[in-house]
Amino acid sequence: MTKRVKKIYNITQKLLFSSKKKDAESILDLYNFYTCFPLKEDNQGDISLKNGIAISKKNAADCIHDYKRTASFLRGVYNAIIECKKKFPNEELNILYAGCGPYAPLLLPLLSLFEPDNINITLLDINQASIDSIKQIVIELGYETYISNCIVADATQYQYRKNESLHMIITETMFHALTKEPQVAITQNLAPQLIEGGILIPEEISITLGYSFFSKEPFLNQYNNTYHVANLINQNAKRKFVETLFSLTKSKNKGVVDSYYFESKWYPIPENYEETPDICIYTYIKVFDVFQLQYEDSLITNPYCLTSLYNLQNKSKFKIKYSIENIPNWEITVS
Numbered sequence: 001m002t003k004r005v006k007k008i009y010n011i012t013q014k015l016l017f018s019s020k021k022k023d024a025e026s027i028l029d030l031y032n033f034y035t036c037f038p039l040k041e042d043n044q045g046d047i048s049l050k051n052g053i054a055i056s057k058k059n060a061a062d063c064i065h066d067y068k069r070t071a072s073f074l075r076g077v078y079n080a081i082i083e084c085k086k087k088f089p090n091e092e093l094n095i096l097y098a099g100c101g102p103y104a105p106l107l108l109p110l111l112s113l114f115e116p117d118n119i120n121i122t123l124l125d126i127n128q129a130s131i132d133s134i135k136q137i138v139i140e141l142g143y144e145t146y147i148s149n150c151i152v153a154d155a156t157q158y159q160y161r162k163n164e165s166l167h168m169i170i171t172e173t174m175f176h177a178l179t180k181e182p183q184v185a186i187t188q189n190l191a192p193q194l195i196e197g198g199i200l201i202p203e204e205i206s207i208t209l210g211y212s213f214f215s216k217e218p219f220l221n222q223y224n225n226t227y228h229v230a231n232l233i234n235q236n237a238k239r240k241f242v243e244t245l246f247s248l249t250k251s252k253n254k255g256v257v258d259s260y261y262f263e264s265k266w267y268p269i270p271e272n273y274e275e276t277p278d279i280c281i282y283t284y285i286k287v288f289d290v291f292q293l294q295y296e297d298s299l300i301t302n303p304y305c306l307t308s309l310y311n312l313q314n315k316s317k318f319k320i321k322y323s324i325e326n327i328p329n330w331e332i333t334v335s
Protein backbone atom coordinates (compact mmCIF):
# COMPACT_ATOMS: atom_id res chain seq x y z
CA MET A 1 0.00 0.00 0.00
CA THR A 2 1.34 3.45 -0.86
CA LYS A 3 1.28 6.19 1.79
CA ARG A 4 -1.75 7.83 0.19
CA VAL A 5 -3.71 4.59 -0.10
CA LYS A 6 -2.89 3.80 3.53
CA LYS A 7 -4.21 7.23 4.49
CA ILE A 8 -7.53 6.83 2.70
CA TYR A 9 -7.78 3.28 4.07
CA ASN A 10 -7.43 4.59 7.64
CA ILE A 11 -9.99 7.35 7.11
CA THR A 12 -12.48 4.90 5.60
CA GLN A 13 -11.94 2.31 8.32
CA LYS A 14 -12.63 4.93 10.98
CA LEU A 15 -15.73 6.09 9.16
CA LEU A 16 -17.21 2.65 8.63
CA PHE A 17 -16.36 1.03 11.91
CA SER A 18 -16.41 3.69 14.62
CA SER A 19 -19.29 5.60 16.16
CA LYS A 20 -21.46 7.80 13.95
CA LYS A 21 -20.66 10.59 16.37
CA LYS A 22 -17.30 10.84 14.62
CA ASP A 23 -18.82 11.16 11.15
CA ALA A 24 -18.33 14.92 10.84
CA GLU A 25 -14.66 14.56 11.77
CA SER A 26 -14.05 11.60 9.41
CA ILE A 27 -15.75 13.34 6.50
CA LEU A 28 -13.61 16.43 7.04
CA ASP A 29 -10.53 14.16 6.98
CA LEU A 30 -11.82 12.72 3.73
CA TYR A 31 -12.29 16.15 2.19
CA ASN A 32 -8.80 17.22 3.30
CA PHE A 33 -7.41 14.02 1.82
CA TYR A 34 -8.88 14.92 -1.57
CA THR A 35 -7.64 18.49 -1.47
CA CYS A 36 -4.06 17.15 -1.31
CA PHE A 37 -4.36 16.44 -5.02
CA PRO A 38 -3.55 19.65 -6.87
CA LEU A 39 -6.36 19.83 -9.42
CA LYS A 40 -6.61 22.03 -12.47
CA GLU A 41 -8.65 25.25 -12.36
CA ASP A 42 -12.09 24.98 -13.88
CA ASN A 43 -14.24 27.83 -15.12
CA GLN A 44 -17.21 25.79 -16.27
CA GLY A 45 -20.24 26.49 -14.12
CA ASP A 46 -23.47 24.52 -13.84
CA ILE A 47 -24.60 22.76 -17.04
CA SER A 48 -28.28 22.96 -18.02
CA LEU A 49 -29.64 19.70 -19.40
CA LYS A 50 -33.01 18.58 -20.72
CA ASN A 51 -34.02 17.11 -17.33
CA GLY A 52 -32.13 19.14 -14.77
CA ILE A 53 -28.95 20.96 -13.87
CA ALA A 54 -25.54 19.29 -13.56
CA ILE A 55 -23.81 21.28 -10.85
CA SER A 56 -20.30 22.65 -11.35
CA LYS A 57 -17.14 20.77 -10.42
CA LYS A 58 -16.59 23.01 -7.38
CA ASN A 59 -20.14 22.52 -6.08
CA ALA A 60 -19.97 18.78 -6.76
CA ALA A 61 -16.70 18.58 -4.79
CA ASP A 62 -18.30 20.43 -1.88
CA CYS A 63 -21.11 17.84 -1.61
CA ILE A 64 -18.72 15.76 0.52
CA HIS A 65 -19.27 18.21 3.39
CA ASP A 66 -22.91 17.14 3.67
CA TYR A 67 -21.47 14.64 6.09
CA LYS A 68 -24.41 12.43 7.11
CA ARG A 69 -25.19 12.02 3.42
CA THR A 70 -21.63 11.08 2.50
CA ALA A 71 -21.22 8.77 5.50
CA SER A 72 -24.54 7.06 4.96
CA PHE A 73 -23.85 6.47 1.25
CA LEU A 74 -20.38 5.12 2.00
CA ARG A 75 -21.79 2.66 4.55
CA GLY A 76 -24.58 1.69 2.18
CA VAL A 77 -22.31 1.21 -0.82
CA TYR A 78 -19.81 -0.80 1.24
CA ASN A 79 -22.53 -3.20 2.37
CA ALA A 80 -24.08 -3.30 -1.10
CA ILE A 81 -20.77 -4.40 -2.64
CA ILE A 82 -20.50 -7.19 -0.07
CA GLU A 83 -24.08 -8.22 -0.83
CA CYS A 84 -23.43 -8.11 -4.56
CA LYS A 85 -20.35 -10.30 -4.19
CA LYS A 86 -22.52 -12.87 -2.37
CA LYS A 87 -25.24 -12.71 -5.01
CA PHE A 88 -22.87 -13.04 -7.96
CA PRO A 89 -19.99 -15.07 -6.48
CA ASN A 90 -18.27 -16.10 -9.68
CA GLU A 91 -18.70 -12.96 -11.69
CA GLU A 92 -16.68 -9.84 -12.15
CA LEU A 93 -18.79 -7.08 -10.56
CA ASN A 94 -19.52 -4.28 -12.97
CA ILE A 95 -20.30 -1.05 -11.12
CA LEU A 96 -21.39 2.19 -12.75
CA TYR A 97 -21.08 5.42 -10.76
CA ALA A 98 -23.08 8.04 -12.65
CA GLY A 99 -22.46 11.65 -11.66
CA CYS A 100 -19.20 10.86 -9.85
CA GLY A 101 -18.04 14.50 -9.68
CA PRO A 102 -14.32 15.27 -9.37
CA TYR A 103 -13.80 12.96 -6.35
CA ALA A 104 -16.15 9.94 -6.73
CA PRO A 105 -16.52 10.15 -2.93
CA LEU A 106 -19.31 7.60 -2.56
CA LEU A 107 -17.13 4.77 -3.88
CA LEU A 108 -13.45 5.63 -4.26
CA PRO A 109 -12.67 5.67 -0.50
CA LEU A 110 -14.00 2.10 -0.19
CA LEU A 111 -11.72 0.57 -2.78
CA SER A 112 -8.77 0.13 -0.42
CA LEU A 113 -11.00 -2.33 1.49
CA PHE A 114 -11.53 -4.60 -1.52
CA GLU A 115 -9.20 -6.59 -3.75
CA PRO A 116 -9.18 -5.24 -7.31
CA ASP A 117 -9.82 -8.66 -8.86
CA ASN A 118 -13.40 -9.04 -9.85
CA ILE A 119 -14.34 -5.37 -9.49
CA ASN A 120 -14.71 -3.35 -12.66
CA ILE A 121 -15.83 0.26 -12.23
CA THR A 122 -17.02 2.85 -14.72
CA LEU A 123 -16.96 6.46 -13.50
CA LEU A 124 -19.16 8.82 -15.48
CA ASP A 125 -19.95 12.51 -15.34
CA ILE A 126 -21.20 15.08 -17.82
CA ASN A 127 -18.66 17.60 -16.61
CA GLN A 128 -15.33 17.28 -18.47
CA ALA A 129 -13.41 19.04 -15.68
CA SER A 130 -14.74 16.58 -13.08
CA ILE A 131 -13.69 13.62 -15.20
CA ASP A 132 -10.22 15.15 -15.76
CA SER A 133 -9.86 15.47 -11.97
CA ILE A 134 -11.01 11.99 -11.08
CA LYS A 135 -8.81 10.47 -13.81
CA GLN A 136 -5.80 12.18 -12.26
CA ILE A 137 -6.71 10.96 -8.75
CA VAL A 138 -7.24 7.39 -9.99
CA ILE A 139 -3.78 7.40 -11.56
CA GLU A 140 -2.11 8.92 -8.50
CA LEU A 141 -3.68 6.30 -6.22
CA GLY A 142 -2.81 3.50 -8.65
CA TYR A 143 -6.49 2.51 -8.88
CA GLU A 144 -6.53 1.73 -12.61
CA THR A 145 -6.92 -1.94 -11.71
CA TYR A 146 -10.37 -1.22 -10.23
CA ILE A 147 -11.48 1.48 -12.64
CA SER A 148 -11.61 0.56 -16.28
CA ASN A 149 -13.35 3.66 -17.59
CA CYS A 150 -13.69 7.36 -16.71
CA ILE A 151 -16.03 8.87 -19.24
CA VAL A 152 -17.81 12.10 -20.07
CA ALA A 153 -21.42 11.26 -20.91
CA ASP A 154 -25.00 12.21 -20.17
CA ALA A 155 -26.31 9.60 -17.74
CA THR A 156 -29.88 10.23 -18.92
CA GLN A 157 -28.88 8.79 -22.32
CA TYR A 158 -25.92 6.53 -21.57
CA GLN A 159 -26.08 2.84 -22.55
CA TYR A 160 -23.85 0.43 -20.66
CA ARG A 161 -21.80 -2.03 -22.72
CA LYS A 162 -24.36 -4.39 -24.25
CA ASN A 163 -22.27 -7.54 -23.93
CA GLU A 164 -21.66 -7.10 -20.16
CA SER A 165 -23.91 -7.39 -17.11
CA LEU A 166 -24.36 -4.30 -14.97
CA HIS A 167 -24.46 -5.36 -11.29
CA MET A 168 -24.59 -2.06 -9.44
CA ILE A 169 -25.41 1.58 -10.13
CA ILE A 170 -24.57 4.43 -7.77
CA THR A 171 -26.05 7.82 -8.50
CA GLU A 172 -26.64 10.83 -6.29
CA THR A 173 -27.64 13.65 -8.61
CA MET A 174 -30.45 15.13 -6.59
CA PHE A 175 -31.60 18.00 -4.41
CA HIS A 176 -34.40 18.07 -1.86
CA ALA A 177 -37.86 17.02 -3.08
CA LEU A 178 -36.09 15.84 -6.27
CA THR A 179 -35.97 19.43 -7.54
CA LYS A 180 -33.29 20.94 -9.78
CA GLU A 181 -31.04 17.94 -10.57
CA PRO A 182 -31.73 15.01 -12.94
CA GLN A 183 -31.90 12.04 -10.50
CA VAL A 184 -35.25 10.85 -11.86
CA ALA A 185 -34.26 10.96 -15.55
CA ILE A 186 -30.95 9.25 -14.77
CA THR A 187 -32.69 6.50 -12.79
CA GLN A 188 -35.25 6.02 -15.55
CA ASN A 189 -32.50 5.49 -18.08
CA LEU A 190 -30.04 3.42 -16.04
CA ALA A 191 -32.08 1.23 -13.66
CA PRO A 192 -33.61 -0.91 -16.45
CA GLN A 193 -30.06 -1.74 -17.59
CA LEU A 194 -29.27 -3.54 -14.29
CA ILE A 195 -28.93 -7.31 -14.37
CA GLU A 196 -31.74 -9.18 -12.56
CA GLY A 197 -30.93 -8.94 -8.81
CA GLY A 198 -28.57 -6.01 -9.40
CA ILE A 199 -28.47 -3.15 -6.88
CA LEU A 200 -29.43 0.47 -7.39
CA ILE A 201 -27.98 2.98 -4.91
CA PRO A 202 -30.01 4.63 -3.47
CA GLU A 203 -32.42 1.70 -3.26
CA GLU A 204 -35.38 3.97 -2.68
CA ILE A 205 -36.22 7.66 -2.66
CA SER A 206 -39.70 8.34 -1.40
CA ILE A 207 -41.62 11.56 -1.66
CA THR A 208 -44.38 12.34 0.83
CA LEU A 209 -46.92 15.13 0.98
CA GLY A 210 -47.69 16.76 4.32
CA TYR A 211 -48.80 19.89 6.16
CA SER A 212 -46.52 21.66 8.56
CA PHE A 213 -45.43 24.98 10.04
CA PHE A 214 -42.52 25.27 7.64
CA SER A 215 -40.55 27.99 9.41
CA LYS A 216 -40.49 25.79 12.53
CA GLU A 217 -39.30 22.69 10.66
CA PRO A 218 -35.84 21.41 11.62
CA PHE A 219 -33.56 21.48 8.58
CA LEU A 220 -29.91 21.03 7.79
CA ASN A 221 -28.31 24.42 7.35
CA GLN A 222 -25.07 25.02 5.53
CA TYR A 223 -22.84 27.98 6.11
CA ASN A 224 -19.23 28.18 4.88
CA ASN A 225 -19.10 24.41 4.56
CA THR A 226 -20.18 23.83 8.14
CA TYR A 227 -23.45 22.06 8.67
CA HIS A 228 -25.82 22.12 11.59
CA VAL A 229 -29.49 21.35 12.11
CA ALA A 230 -31.46 24.56 12.52
CA ASN A 231 -34.68 24.58 14.54
CA LEU A 232 -33.53 21.49 16.41
CA ILE A 233 -35.61 22.51 19.41
CA ASN A 234 -38.69 21.94 17.25
CA GLN A 235 -37.84 18.33 16.53
CA ASN A 236 -41.34 17.36 17.52
CA ALA A 237 -42.88 20.12 15.42
CA LYS A 238 -46.36 19.23 14.37
CA ARG A 239 -46.58 17.59 10.94
CA LYS A 240 -49.57 16.02 9.34
CA PHE A 241 -48.49 13.54 6.72
CA VAL A 242 -51.03 13.15 3.94
CA GLU A 243 -49.56 10.31 1.87
CA THR A 244 -46.53 9.06 0.00
CA LEU A 245 -46.83 10.37 -3.53
CA PHE A 246 -44.28 8.13 -5.19
CA SER A 247 -41.09 6.17 -4.67
CA LEU A 248 -38.18 5.90 -7.01
CA THR A 249 -36.70 2.40 -7.04
CA LYS A 250 -35.02 0.13 -9.56
CA SER A 251 -38.28 -1.57 -10.46
CA LYS A 252 -41.36 -0.07 -12.00
CA ASN A 253 -41.96 2.92 -9.84
CA LYS A 254 -44.91 2.85 -7.49
CA GLY A 255 -47.13 5.64 -8.65
CA VAL A 256 -44.66 7.49 -10.93
CA VAL A 257 -42.75 8.62 -13.08
CA ASP A 258 -42.48 6.36 -16.05
CA SER A 259 -42.89 9.48 -18.09
CA TYR A 260 -41.99 13.09 -17.55
CA TYR A 261 -44.28 13.94 -14.72
CA PHE A 262 -46.29 12.80 -11.73
CA GLU A 263 -49.70 14.28 -11.02
CA SER A 264 -51.46 13.82 -7.69
CA LYS A 265 -55.14 13.41 -7.08
CA TRP A 266 -57.19 16.37 -5.78
CA TYR A 267 -56.90 17.07 -2.04
CA PRO A 268 -59.54 19.05 -0.14
CA ILE A 269 -58.13 22.12 1.57
CA PRO A 270 -58.14 21.34 5.30
CA GLU A 271 -60.65 23.25 7.39
CA ASN A 272 -58.30 24.18 10.22
CA TYR A 273 -54.72 24.82 9.40
CA GLU A 274 -53.46 27.35 11.93
CA GLU A 275 -50.97 24.87 13.40
CA THR A 276 -49.83 23.40 10.07
CA PRO A 277 -50.38 26.12 7.45
CA ASP A 278 -47.83 25.01 4.82
CA ILE A 279 -47.98 22.37 2.10
CA CYS A 280 -44.67 20.51 2.26
CA ILE A 281 -42.81 17.76 0.44
CA TYR A 282 -40.70 15.34 2.50
CA THR A 283 -37.85 13.30 1.03
CA TYR A 284 -36.68 10.04 2.56
CA ILE A 285 -33.74 8.04 1.18
CA LYS A 286 -33.01 4.39 1.77
CA VAL A 287 -29.42 4.24 0.55
CA PHE A 288 -29.16 0.49 1.08
CA ASP A 289 -30.72 -1.78 3.67
CA VAL A 290 -30.54 -0.08 7.09
CA PHE A 291 -28.54 2.90 5.84
CA GLN A 292 -31.00 5.72 5.47
CA LEU A 293 -31.38 9.48 5.43
CA GLN A 294 -34.32 10.99 7.25
CA TYR A 295 -35.74 14.48 6.78
CA GLU A 296 -33.27 17.14 7.95
CA ASP A 297 -30.32 14.69 7.93
CA SER A 298 -29.01 16.14 4.72
CA LEU A 299 -29.40 18.96 2.19
CA ILE A 300 -30.95 16.41 -0.17
CA THR A 301 -33.64 15.33 2.32
CA ASN A 302 -34.49 18.71 3.81
CA PRO A 303 -38.21 19.50 3.87
CA TYR A 304 -39.46 21.61 0.97
CA CYS A 305 -42.33 24.10 1.13
CA LEU A 306 -44.67 24.28 -1.85
CA THR A 307 -46.90 27.07 -0.64
CA SER A 308 -48.92 28.30 2.31
CA LEU A 309 -52.53 27.22 2.67
CA TYR A 310 -53.24 30.90 3.43
CA ASN A 311 -52.54 31.54 -0.28
CA LEU A 312 -55.37 29.18 -1.18
CA GLN A 313 -58.14 30.91 0.75
CA ASN A 314 -61.57 30.75 -0.96
CA LYS A 315 -60.52 27.61 -2.83
CA SER A 316 -61.78 24.15 -2.02
CA LYS A 317 -59.15 21.76 -3.35
CA PHE A 318 -55.67 21.50 -4.81
CA LYS A 319 -53.51 19.05 -6.72
CA ILE A 320 -49.78 19.02 -7.32
CA LYS A 321 -47.63 18.08 -10.25
CA TYR A 322 -43.96 17.11 -10.36
CA SER A 323 -42.29 17.49 -13.74
CA ILE A 324 -38.76 16.62 -14.84
CA GLU A 325 -38.80 18.68 -18.01
CA ASN A 326 -36.13 21.39 -18.10
CA ILE A 327 -35.61 21.90 -14.36
CA PRO A 328 -37.38 19.32 -12.15
CA ASN A 329 -39.91 21.14 -10.06
CA TRP A 330 -43.29 21.11 -8.34
CA GLU A 331 -46.36 23.15 -9.17
CA ILE A 332 -49.77 23.45 -7.63
CA THR A 333 -53.21 23.80 -9.20
CA VAL A 334 -56.22 24.99 -7.21
CA SER A 335 -59.93 24.90 -7.80
Ligand SMILES: C[S@@+](CC[C@H](N)C(=O)[O-])C[C@H]1O[C@@H](n2cnc3c(N)ncnc32)[C@H](O)[C@@H]1O
Binds near residue numbers: 124
Ligand atom coordinates in the same frame (compact mmCIF):
# COMPACT_ATOMS: atom_id res chain seq x y z
C1 LIG B 1 -24.72 16.35 -6.53
S1 LIG B 1 -23.23 16.09 -7.44
C2 LIG B 1 -22.63 14.67 -6.60
C3 LIG B 1 -21.16 14.44 -6.75
C4 LIG B 1 -20.65 13.20 -6.05
N1 LIG B 1 -21.18 12.00 -6.65
C5 LIG B 1 -21.03 13.20 -4.60
O1 LIG B 1 -21.94 12.44 -4.25
O2 LIG B 1 -20.49 13.95 -3.79
C6 LIG B 1 -23.92 15.44 -8.94
C7 LIG B 1 -22.93 15.15 -10.03
O3 LIG B 1 -23.67 14.57 -11.11
C8 LIG B 1 -23.24 15.12 -12.33
N2 LIG B 1 -24.38 15.03 -13.27
C9 LIG B 1 -25.58 15.67 -13.19
N3 LIG B 1 -26.36 15.34 -14.21
C10 LIG B 1 -25.68 14.45 -14.96
C11 LIG B 1 -25.97 13.74 -16.15
N4 LIG B 1 -27.13 13.87 -16.77
N5 LIG B 1 -25.03 12.91 -16.65
C12 LIG B 1 -23.84 12.75 -16.01
N6 LIG B 1 -23.51 13.41 -14.89
C13 LIG B 1 -24.41 14.25 -14.36
C14 LIG B 1 -22.83 16.53 -12.01
O4 LIG B 1 -21.93 17.03 -12.99
C15 LIG B 1 -22.20 16.35 -10.62
O5 LIG B 1 -20.84 16.06 -10.74
